[in-house]
Amino acid sequence: MTMTTPNWIADVTMEELERDPYPFYERLRAEAPLAYVPALGCWVASTKEMCKRIAGTDDSDFEGVIAPAGRRTFGDPAVLDANGAEHDDLRAMVDPGLQPSEVDRYVDALARPIARRYLEAFENDGEADLVSQFCEPVSVRSLGDLMGLRSVNSDKLREWFRKLSVSFTNAGVDENGDWANPEGFTPGDEAKAEIRAVLDPLLDKWTVEPDDSALSHWLHDGMPPGQVRDREVIYPNVFVFLLGAMQEPGHAMASTIAGLFTRPGQLERVIDDPSLVRRAITEGVRWASPIWSAVARRNHRDMVIDGIELPAGSVVMMSYGSANHDENDYSSPAVFDLDRTPVPNLAFGAGKHACAGTYFATEVVRIALEELFEAIPNLEPDTDHEVDFWGWGFRGPVELHAVWEV
Incomplete structure (x- = not known):
């Protein structure tokens, strides 16, 4: 396989992809919409049409699977890696x-x-790194409280998703298909x-005293009376949520603000008219997709x-x-444009394995941006x-540094 792989594909490195994947994927879309990439040890679908063709099929042709680094990070059974009745369950x-x-x-x-609580901490400072002081904390705190992790501080939740992300994206393999950097999984294992x-005592408590937290529902819902779901079923999916769902709203929020920063006139319109916030988010997650x-x-x-x-x-x-920058669907895809003709994007996936938290994530981002723009309109x-x-x-x-007059 590697003998027929063009050099420009065979030679790409994980470091290049982490820093800036767009040039490589632009060429993939033009020349090899479905290609084997040795650095990743897997095939890559790069156009919108190819992603929809493969991801949108039922389980008869393709099944959902986690790439090897993801399986190593989450374990089984994770919802991303399950199919058929197991996926439905x-x-x-x-x-x-x-x-x-x-x-x-x-x-x-x-x-x-x-959102208001985090804004109050810096709105009178005249400057902030919005990623570390607002976007990520609002994201992790919202999901953490929903899951029942109110006792875990936001910095620890951010630390967990960052360590899991390091592990999940440690996808590089050598010429033998072995991990190029096996130590890259250590942060995820620590997390x-x-x-x-932290969760074992909470699960013990919810087993006998269920409440309205998401994890309590995961234990009890759909189970016969007197029984709870096995923790070894729950934990891989907790890891999925603490990685993807923790950072998706934060990344979506920060990318939307960053996109608006490139278009000052459009930023002003959104601040003046909160009804445009949803449209800005849609363009933000297309422009810089959180689940890239x-x-x-x-x-x-x-x-x-x-x-x-x-x-x-x-x-x-x-x-x-890459699909959300497909030139066949989007003119000047690298440009953030609030006035772009609405075309459905794949920011949260497609098919049966599309992100379960799409609506929740979008609503958290909407609420946070409404509060941010109302508190700091300049x-x-x-x-x-x-x-x-x-x-x-x-x-x-x-990082996303911003300033304003107080």
């Missing part, structure tokens, strides 16, 4: 509390006080040990797709961040700091 565990009608019941009372130590390339599919049989032979059992990474980017994005699996600004 796991989604039945996590989905009910994330349905739009249920989210509408609780999200404002959950997220708005959290998982801490998470279990973090989910995969595996085919059941030998296939030929557009002349490309795909052997049975091939892992195909869905590069949604928000501007701090031109002394560049906006540095990072990540290939999950992507968002590392």
Whole structure:
């Protein structure tokens, strides 16, 4: 396989993809929409049409699967890696509390006080790093409180998702298919040990004293009277949520602000008209997708797709961040444009394995941005700091410095 892989694909490194995946994926879209990438040890679908064709199929051709680094990070059974009845059972565990009608019941009372609390800490300072002081804390606190982790401080929740992210994106392999950096999984292992130590007593408590937290519902819902769900079923999915769901709203929020910072006139319009916040979020997650390339599919049989032979059992990474820059659907895709003709994007996936928390994440971002723009209507980017994005699996600004007159 490697003998037929073009050099420009064979030579790409994980470091290049983490720093800036866009040039490489732009060329993939143009020349090899379905390609084997040796650095990742898997195939990559880079166009919107290819991602939809593979991710949107039922389980008869492709099944949901976690890329090897993800499996090493989460363990089994994780909802991203389950199929058929097992997938249905796991989604039945996590989905009910994330349905739009249920989210509408609780999200404002959950997220708005959290956003206000973090804003009060810096709104009179005239400057802030919005990633570390607002976007990520609001994101992790909102999900943490929903899950029942009120006793875990926001800095620890951020530490957990960062360590899990390091492990999940440690996808590099050598020429033998072995991990290029096995030590890259150590941070994730440390986080998982801490998470279990914190959650075990809470799960003990919820077993005999259930409450309205998400994890209490995961224990009890759908189980026969007197029984609770096995913790070894719960924990892999806790890790999924503490990684993806913890950082998705924060990254979406920061990317939307960063995009608006590139268009001062559009930022002013959104601040003046809160009804435009939803539209700004939609463009923000298209422009810089939080789940950039973090989910995969595996085919059941030998296939030929557009002349490309795909052997049975091939892992195909869905590069949604690339698909959302597909020139066939979006003109000038690298430009943030609030007035772009609305075209559905793949920021939160497609098919049966689409993100369960799409509506919850979007609503948390909406509420937080409403509060931010109301509290600081003269928000501007701090031109002394560049906006540095990072990540290939999950992507968002590392820092986002802003200033305003007090």
